[in-house]
Amino acid sequence: MEKNDRECNNNHEEKKKRTIMMKNKKRNISRLGGRGLSLDVFANAKSNNSRYNPALIKKQREFNKNAKHVQKFKKLLKQQNQQNEPSVAQRHIESLNETGGDKDNNERRKRKKDSAFSLEELYKKTHEEKEKERMEKEAFFKEKKEQREKAEARRKGIREKMLKKTRKGQPVMKYRIEHLLETIQGSTKNAAGNNS
Incomplete structure (x- = not known):
């Protein structure tokens, strides 16, 4: 009876050891990157040019920059076309008025025009404010630059005298x-x- 128990314990311990060894083996294989590369795969991997190439990076940056400029240009064109051409809704309202629309439609149309004008005025005001701010900043930086140049010239004169x-x-x-x-x-x- 005791002999059977010992054999059973030994078998159980051996199974544990085998499973641990298999786990370790699998872990080592995955850690090392699999079972290894075939000769063909190794040769092809070596021949691939995956080195750092500044020319390609520069080309890609230039392409992205140009794409950005094109996108901005298209956006501006679209905005200009929308400003020049009345919208579909406005044309629809005009056609309703021509066919004898109600006074409400006329009032709505006037309100839309007023809102469009007010939006345009608001845009102009904000644009003028931004332009004014830009001019003030420019003047400020110009003044700073002049002061810096004067101080530099004074220091240069003192340095020449000292030397x-x-x-x-x-x-x-x-x-x-x-x-x-x-x-x-x-x-x-x-x-x-x-x-x-």
Whole structure:
């Protein structure tokens, strides 16, 4: 009886070991990428040109950019055509009025025209505001640029003076002392202004 129990336990343990080994084997195979490549597949995989190619990337970017521009152009054309041609609904209303439509239709038509005009005015106002903002920003940036250029020119002048040398190669102290005097006077003025 005990012998049968031992054999049964041994068989059970062996089955567990086999299943664990099979799981490990499957895991290793999947981790390594399958069972391996055939010689033909390996050779073809090597011959594929999958390297980084900047020219192709540049071409693709250019194509996308052009497609974007074309799409914008088509959109603008569509908007212009809609503005130039009255809509189907407006033509329908006009035909109803010509055939003897009610006063309500006339009022509706007037309201639609008024709303169209008000929309157009609103568009013009927003466009003018945007244009005004753009001009203000431009003026602001232009002023900043001028200030930057003036400061740069001043620094360049000071630098040239500071780097001047005598015939023997010694620095000219006159400009350096003037610069030190100016900075001291500026700091005393700032200190006097802060104290009062």
